[in-house]
Amino acid sequence: MNKGHIDTSKPVAIVGAGLVGAGWAIAFARAGLAVRVYDANARIAEAAIPWATGQLRALHAHGLIDESPETVAGRLQMVDSLEAAISDAAYVQESVLERLDVKRKLMTDIDAVADADVIIGSSSSGMPASAFSCDLTISPRVIIAHPVNPPYLVPVVELVPSTQTVAETTAFVEKLMVGIGQSVVRVRKEIEGFVLNRLQAALLREAWALQRDGVASCEDIDKTVRDGLGWRWSFMGPFETIDLNAPEGVADYARRLGPLYYSIAKSRVDDGPWDPELIARVEHDRRQHLPADELAARRNWRDAKLMEFAARQVESGES
Amino acid sequence: MNKGHIDTSKPVAIVGAGLVGAGWAIAFARAGLAVRVYDANARIAEAAIPWATGQLRALHAHGLIDESPETVAGRLQMVDSLEAAISDAAYVQESVLERLDVKRKLMTDIDAVADADVIIGSSSSGMPASAFSCDLTISPRVIIAHPVNPPYLVPVVELVPSTQTVAETTAFVEKLMVGIGQSVVRVRKEIEGFVLNRLQAALLREAWALQRDGVASCEDIDKTVRDGLGWRWSFMGPFETIDLNAPEGVADYARRLGPLYYSIAKSRVDDGPWDPELIARVEHDRRQHLPADELAARRNWRDAKLMEFAARQVESGES
The missing domain is CATH 1.10.1040.10 (N-(1-d-carboxylethyl)-l-norvaline Dehydrogenase; domain 2)
Incomplete structure (x- = not known):
């Protein structure tokens, strides 16, 4: 599962650092990427990196990472604002609460501070992106990237474009996910619950x-x-x-x-x-x-x- | 998976020696039981023991049987009539074609020659036993014992009594199946397709x-x-x-x-x-x-x- 380093000089941002978000942080850091982690809830934010470090030790014990757990954990950086997380990021993986209003609010917040080219993946497990990501500047660059928990162990990830997602976004995220060792499933029509x-x-x-x-x-x-x-x-x-x-x-x-x-x-x-x-x-x-x-x-x-x-x-x- | 010998002095009969029946023969012989194998189709009958012997060699190569393949295969005996197969048998596993008329015909044929105490399991994968096993002398002693193919590798077996199966039959087959290393699922109501x-x-x-x-x-x-x-x-x-x-x-x-x-x-x-x-x-x-x-x-x-x-x-x- 140690896939070697991905060719990207920009960091990845994790927004929402509960079990799913912190799991994604491990998957990206293990592949060699710099990862910024943000959660609006201070208690969740504080727990994320210590928890991830513990999981990395377990992965190392099972022979699933070659580098030391501390080396991989060293790629994780906690930041204290959404803007600090996504500024200059190549990719944002959001894993906030699975509720339409919460996802929509986050998309408008990201829209207000995002660079013109950042790509955004959503961990939504069943709500199609068209329900919360449309009619924003970022809309063409938002796609569902739904993992199984925990994403650093179970490789499948469903990619589901919204009606406004452009093909370049899908291609970028597919390449990124394959690069970090995930198994990509292309869902070609929006449908509740995906595949x-x-x-x-x-x-x-x-x-x-x-x-x-x-x-x-x-x-x-x-x-x-x-x-x-x-x-x-x-x-x-x-x-x-x-x-x-x-x-x-x-x-x-x-x-x-x-x-x-x-x-x-x-x-x-x-x-x-x-x-x-x-x-x-x-x-x-x-x-x-x-x-x-x-x-x-x-x-x-x-x-x-x-x-x-x-x-x-x-x-x-x-x- | 090598469960040691089951305590029974009587043989087990396999009726219908296609992939499912021959697979059952392996599962019983591996556990130390003497197995009589019968198929009305001479071509299928001839192929069964050579095929089973090949599978036993593969099981041995994977460390799944301790005894030599030849020792286990030596417990398999081809017989050339239904009566020779089930005479004095403790248990009959039937795996003939999945068709109502074929199953019913076999049950009446068994009924004509069976000892008073033989227990009969059917490999039916979806047809409830009440559809083909009722109103015979043997009816209280017939039950569905549905395996996954191949039964000597995948352990689950569904036990489904008919409306006329007595509790002693279910208990006997459950004990026999657990004894040879299967994982028993008790299906408590007849329903098409079982669980x-x-x-x-x-x-x-x-x-x-x-x-x-x-x-x-x-x-x-x-x-x-x-x-x-x-x-x-x-x-x-x-x-x-x-x-x-x-x-x-x-x-x-x-x-x-x-x-x-x-x-x-x-x-x-x-x-x-x-x-x-x-x-x-x-x-x-x-x-x-x-x-x-x-x-x-x-x-x-x-x-x-x-x-x-x-x-x-x-x-x-x-x-």
Whole structure:
């Protein structure tokens, strides 16, 4: 995952330094870029670099960075204003709260102080950029660059232009992301949830419905994925999986199994939002397997598993 | 994955020795059981043991069996009639063609020759047992035991009783499957596609719709899963993933993201079966990445990746 240095003399700016923003800071600094970090919330701002340094130590322990954690952390600079962050920056990655009014306010604030050529990526996980980035001077240079958390471990990033984004912006951000080692997905039409969260939404909706209807417990549904479907999806994705699952490939598969899948789809009608009673049942089901006071420890376990996963990808030449 | 010998003095019978049946034969023989293999098609019958022996050599090369491939293969015995296969067997795993009339015919044939206490598992991947196993002497002793292919690598198996299956049958098959190292999912109500294929159907339906609508290519959708969603699902499953993705756990997550996911679900209405034109487009898209004459080689690559995956599960104590 250590991709060597990217050819850019200008720094990158991180605006919003919570888990997502601080994660992006690691991804850029690891690739050799100077990174300015800003958060309007002083408490979040103070925590960002110490947290990132801790993560860099863990990455180093897993063989995921060659340089010392301190060398990489030395590329991170906390600044105390939006203007100081983005002034002279080549690229701004914003990761502020996922709320339309907050994103729009930030875009107008950036518009007021941005250089004429800065490119801006938004970490929005589902709201299309056209909903908050249009009709400003910067509009042609704003694009969604949606990561999975944490972006320094899981490589996928969705690029979604707004109706006003120009092609040069998309090309710039694609090159930048590939350069720092991310795996770029081009989303060609604005759609709520983009690709990643729409796929997750579809699977989760079925999972919640199966739990609600008493077909299987949360734990048994999790097992079905982690001991079954998830193995192939973790190195092939859904289309390659089915392409290899019928003698003549994907069209053969679709002719054999399409009717079953369509019958299943028709049987799952709109069954309303997850109501409080269902949420309480799922919560109860999960807490049997993981008490609330062990959530934090289990997150650390997950992050260690993701680091092992990433280290194996490097070993096998997949990354 | 080498689970040691199961305590049973009676053999297991494999009926239907295509890829799924021969895969089951490996899973049982590896665990130390004597396995009788039968297929009504002489060509398939002849190929089964040589193929299984080749797979056992690959498993040995990946450190997934301790015994020699020949020792394990020595537990496989080809027989030339249904009666010879199931006579005195403790358990029959049927993996004949996924068609209602074929499954029903086999059940009546088994009923005519079965001992009073033999237990029968069906590899049906989506048809509930009540559709083909009822109103026979053996009915209380028939249950769905649906594997992922290949069952000797991917551990999940769905157990789905019919309306006439007795609890002792479910308990017997669960114990047998756990004993040979499978991961058992209990499906508590009969539903088309069970849990595994319903989850896969939900994700595939969204994936095909995104491709059809020009939102993303097959390759970009595959990337979204294999470089993103699939990493966490391969060791956590969907419920644990979201449980760890909000500060207060799954209920917190549902309150934050439930409205987005419901909005996405509502936007995906019944849009008909995959029509021939769409199937042709997906086929074309896939063939750009994998020519038809490389499908077989890519399947070997997949199986090697699954063996690596299985070997790592053993190393990390997850299996």
